[in-house]
Amino acid sequence: MLEIFDALQYTFIQRAILATILTSIACGVIGVYVVTKKIVFIAGGISHACFGGIGLSFYLGLNPLLGLLPFSILSAGALGFLSKKTKVSEDSAIGILWSLGVAIGVILIYLTPGYAPDLMTYLFGNILTVPASDIWLMVAIDIIILIVVVLFFKEFLSMCFDEEYTRVVGVSADKIYLLLLCLLALATVAMIKVVGIILIIAMLSIPASISRKFSHNMKTMMVYSSVIGAVLSLAGLALSYQFDLPSGATIILVMSVVYLFIVGVSEIWKRIQRKNVDADFD
Secondary structure, three states: OHHHHHHOOOHHHHHHHHHHHHHHHHHHHHHHHHHHHOOHHHHHHHHHHOHHHHHHHHHHOOOHHHHHHHHHHHHHHHHHHHHHHOOOOHHHHHHHHHHHHHHHHHHHHHHOOOOOOOHHHHHHOOHHHOOHHHHHHHHHHHHHHHHHHHHOHHHHHHHHHOHHHHHHOOOOHHHHHHHHHHHHHHHHHHHHHHHHHHHHHHHHHHHHHHHHOOOOOHHHHHHHHHHHHHHHHHHHHHHHHHHOOOHHHHHHHHHHHHHHHHHHHHHHHHHHHHHHHHHHHO
8 A cells, every 4th residue: 555655746647637637527517418318338339449540640640649539530420420411320430430441440550660569559548658738628528528518508407308309499409419428528538548449438438427327407416426436546557656557447347336336236236215105014
């Protein structure tokens, strides 16, 4: 345990902690919408489509995040257009973009001369390698997400629960949905270095699902989800450092164990309450 506290003096550990907190804010806010709207697999589709942006960056010799950011926004826009403006079903659109993004990324990385040393970082995450420039990008992404959510909170809320009502009151549900997907794309960019493309779905869904066990108020859920995500991510980060494990996978493992424990305790409590009610009637 002392080793963990001693590690706080290192700059890369301080950056990792900042990245964890900043990512948890983005995931906590957007994850609530993802879970409520039941678009977890859309999040997966966008995150995997982003692999094309990583491949493009490697091919052009750029910082992967520079290619990832526009590619993720374009993927979100394409998914929104295909699912809302064409006869292509949403699950088909997800599958198409998911496969297309990965295929483009693989081909471009294959065509890139030499070896891509940071590729595994973007697939599975390595929060200990987050540079200062990425921290500032995460700050900017958090600010954008929070501002947009504050400005369009009622519209997002209406769209999540009743799209028909949203249209009746004169708001374009399709545009609000597209805006939500763009925010989801931004959150994906913030998470890449923390947990990687493969594990992004869990980072978005688990803290939000846990928060849903304690509240059904959207604002409260966002706060709970952000705090829960930060606490569990920091716990996973500490364990990964202590036992020399992959940080992204360890963070998700901690979140998953806690979620399963809470679900198990919740189910046991419900059964106890049912038995007490049945006993009262008897």
